Structure formats: C-alpha cells, structure tokens
Amino acid sequence: MSKYKLFLLRHGEGAWNKENRFCSWVDQKLSENGVTEARDCGRLLKEQGYKFDIVFTSILSRSIQTAWLVLEAMGLEWIPVVKSWRLNERHYGSLIGLNRAEMALQHGEEKVKLWRRSYDITPPPIDESHPYYHEIYSDRRYNTCDVAKDKLPRAESLKEVLDRLLPYWDNIVVPEIRKGHTVLISAHGNSCRALLKHLEGISDEDIANVTLPTGVPVLLELDENLRPVKPRQLLGDQAKIQAAIKKVEDQGKSKHM
Template sequence: MSSAVRTLVLVRHGQSTDNEHNLFSGFRNPGLTARGVAEAKRAGRKLKELGFHFDIAFSSKLDRAQHTLALMLEQLEQADLPVRSESALNERDYGELSGLNKAEARSQWSPERVHLWRKSYDAVPPGGESLAMTAARTVPFYKEVLARSVQNGQRVLVVAHGNSLRSIVMHLEAMSPEALMDFNITTSEILIYRFSETGAVLGKTSVVAPSTLG
C-alpha cells in the first residue's frame, strides 16, 4: 500500500444559520443556509476534481455536519459510501453562550473573557466545554478510529465542526496552545493530510471552497 493512499480529509460544515447570524452554536442544531449548501457542494466538487475517492466517511451527530457530508458525497458520486455519525466529533459545548450573538456575549461578560472562551485551550465557558475538554473526546477517537482506518489503507473523509476539528489538527501538527489561538477553519474548508506507513504526517494541503452562491 503506497503512502499516497494513506489520506485523511477533514472538512468543516457549510455555513449554518447560526454562523450567518454570528451566534454561538455548540450542541445546537441549526440547518445550513443557501450559502452553506453551495459551499458543501463546491467542496465535494473540488475533492472530485482533485481525484479523491473515499473508502469511509465520518460526521458528527449534528445536522449541519451530516447535511454537508451528504451534499459532498452526491458531488463525489459516492452517495452510497459507508458513513458513521459519532458524538465524539460534535462541536464543543458552549454552555450558557449557546444561541447568543457574539456581540451580546461580549457585552454581557467582556470582550476579553469571551475571546478567551472562544480561542484559548483551557478556558471554560459557563456550563460548557473548554477546547481541552473537547480534545479529550476527539483525540482518543482520532487515535482509536480515524488513525487506524488510515493506517489500514483507507481513504477517510471527516465532516465536523470548527472546534472539534481544531482539536484534532492541534494533535496532528503538535500545535501549541498559543498557536492554536490564531488558528481557524472556515466553513467548508478542506484540510488534506497524507501519512507515512508509520503514521507520520507527510504533508498537508488546505483548500477553501468559494463562499458565493452558484
């Protein structure tokens, strides 16, 4: 099995209605906007243009990730691909921030505190999860399921959320908590990782799906 086959593709879901209105989502279940649908389709078409054909796909339990994945698989002409929905890949729980506009949250607490809750590794929003707590479920899932699938030669597609994916990327790239604060994944952004036979990351490619409709 060549190293080129050992591939993991991570994709953030398309724009949701909460994204559109600048709301904290967390475990909420907003649908995709028209722009989000277009982004998902474009991401699928882009992967097809790049020659991707997957053996298995994973999503979170949340609708926005599952819908994005379904739209992508249609464009890839792989609608019958085996798919697993896993709670380990759910977005981080934002607790009391969930459903609030980010500007309103900054007014209620403070811009500095809300920034720490959003971007730092250890800060815990009231009633919610820190990114470290999110990583406590995503990284073991990566090691036990995703990495094993990749090392078995499967080409793996994962569609999940900004923070659940950030925590996996932090692990893959040995990223420091300080570097993580400046690292973001846009809606429908594609992150392609290729691995050696020993599981080492050989390379990474980032592709951003256009956000315009059409």
Template sequence: MLVRHGESEFNKQDRFTGLKDPPLTSNGVREAIEVGRTLQASGFHYDVAFTSELKRAQQSLQLILRELHARSVPVFNEAALNERNYGELAGMTRDAARARWGEERVAQWRRSYDVAPPGGESLAMTAGRTLPFFDERIRPLLSLGKRVLVVAHGNSLRSIVMSLDQLTPQQIVNVSFATGTILLYRFDVLGVIVERKEIPVTR
C-alpha cells in the same frame, strides 16, 4: 480529509452554536456542494466517512458525497465529533455575550485552550473526546490504506489538527477554519504524516 461544514443559520447570525442544531443556510448548501465538486474534480475517492450527530455536518457530508457520486460510502455519525459545547453561550449572539460578560472574557472562552465557558467545554475538553476517537477509529483505517473523509466542526477539527500538527496551546489560539475548509493529510504505513495541505475550494 478533514472538512468543516457549510455555513449554518447560527453562523450567519453570528451566534455561538455549540450543540445547538441549526440547519445550513442556502450559502452553506452551496459551500458544501462546492467542496464536493472540488474533491470530485481533483479525483478524490473515499472508503468511509465520519461526521457528527449534528445536522449541519450531516447535511454537508451528504451534499459532498452526492457531488462525488459516492452515496454508497459507509457513513458513521459520531458524538465524539460534535462541536464544542458552548454551555450558556450557545444560541447567544457574540454581541450579546460580550455585553453580558465583557469582550476580554468572551475572547478568552473562544480562543484559549483550557478555559471553558459557563456550563461548557474548553478546547482541551473537546480534545478529550475527539483524539481518543481519532486514535481508536480513524488511525486503524489509515494504517490499512483506507481513504477517510471527516466532516465536522470548527472546534472539533481544531482539536484534531492541534494534535496532528503538534501545535502548542499558544499556537492553536490563532488557528481557525472558515466554513467549507478542506484539509488533506496523507500518512505513510507507519502512521507518519507525509503531506499536509489546505485544498482551495473552487467557487
């Protein structure tokens, strides 16, 4: 299960967040609780959970686990799952970034696969850390039949989904996840995806 964290203070302010570490807003807390309640109502249980080293993802995960009555589930905070580094854009509002660099350039940094903002990461560079982590830490657990919950960020999840869904760099440009999005993947014993769906969150 892949989940994007709830709304953060920078999301609310329309700022590039990246490795900045703002907390959840009150709405973000509510979104995470609603994710947990949706998963609980659907009967989901987990053997292990992974999140990033950033508080908005960690806070979301803890709220989800609380709603699942699953606080004993082992949790691992992993730098490999951190949000994409936005470099000089981090902390800036999108309007300020567009005023400085131009709308076309900022749009290219946001959505292209292999173009990085100044001092930051492209999505390809983000995938360079998320995919080895997925293959080395998560796939072995799935092959053992373990149920894995990952709570992370828009771009770290995009890079994983691009690989799982076998999307091209051109296709991933149009993929984004709202805060509180839930994606379910089921694998067979050979590691082949047999089910993929987005689970609507009960509001």
C-alpha cells in the same frame, strides 16, 4: 514520505453561523449558502481527483448534511458514513445561543476570544434554566451515545473536546486509515481544530490562532506514524479562503454602533 491522506472538513455555514451565535450542540440545518459551500466542496474534490472510502461525522445535522452533499457531488453516495457524538462541536455551555459580537461589546473582545479560542478555558456550564437545555438533553440522538446522558458534557474547553475525541480517533478512525482507506471527517470548527492540534503538535498558545472557514476541505498527508509530512493544505481559491478566515476571526469583535 506521505503514506496516508486524511481530509478534515468544517461543515458548511449554518443558520446560526450567519447570525454569529454560539450554536454548539443546538441542532441546526445548513443555510442556503452552507448547502452551496458543501456542493462546491464536493465538486472541487472530484475535480482534483480525490476519492473517499469512508466518512465520519458528528451526530449534528449540519455535519451530516455537509457529508451527504459532498458525497452526492462526488458520486460517492454509496460509501459508509459513520456518526458519533465524539465528533460534535465543542459544548459552549451557557454561551449557547448568544451573539458573539454583542458579547464582545459586553465583556470585551479579549474575554470572548479566550472563551472561543483558548485551549483550556471552559465557559460557564449550561443548566436547566437555559433556554436550550431541554432541547439538547431531551433529544433522542443523545440516547445513542457510548456514555450515559447525565455523563455528557455541560460545557467544554478545547482540551476537553480533544479528550473525548481522542479515544474515537484512536479506536475507530485510525484503523480505517491504517487499512489504506482515504478518510473524510466532516465535523465542526472545534472538533477539527482539536484533531489538528493533536496531529500537528500545535502548542496550547498557538491553537488560538488556527481558524478553519466553513466548507473548505483541509488535506493532511501523513507518514506511517500518522504524523504530517508537510503543512496542512486548505484546498480551493486561496484568496477566497483568506477572506473566509478573516470573516470567522472578526465574529468575536464588537460592532460599535
């Protein structure tokens, strides 16, 4: 029997989603379309009668901005929003800033799919010569983390995302759920996929085929042991959701000129 409701949300489209680039830990605001997605998401949730008690976000602007817009559309601006780097997008290392389709042309679609979607393959790490290294690691937000800046990742597999996310889930998020609070996690494609893998017991192989489009809320109904009692629900117009999933999956395909 369903005891708790948990909502996961991949932020609305960001500027680099639009450009099909690996954004990762580079801070980006939402695109105009992303703002619309977030507002539409909030309106949908309000129309369906859902209410949240607390929201968790990463410390990246696109995740926080999405949460704000959703709450504004729901008339819930007053509820707590709690931020942690542990909900950040996966750290794509030296791939940050690169265009996925160009990389597929260069390295092959299979290699890019492995880098993007596999569970335990870590891309090459970022180093000081990378054009975005200093922008990330000199950012003041990373002084607020619960680990020293030099211990923060330089690249991550999805498995490593789950490893850094789980202590936060267990110690901070789960107690809120157990209080009977309805929780929204407004985060990123890979932090949400990692959490889905954990909650739904998805295999290392099958997680590669789990795709979350931007701005589409995912409802999980959980039992007292926080195990799903039914399949996850992607809320909204199902035809539009399937088209959005295909668009995300096609990002890693080469565009032959």
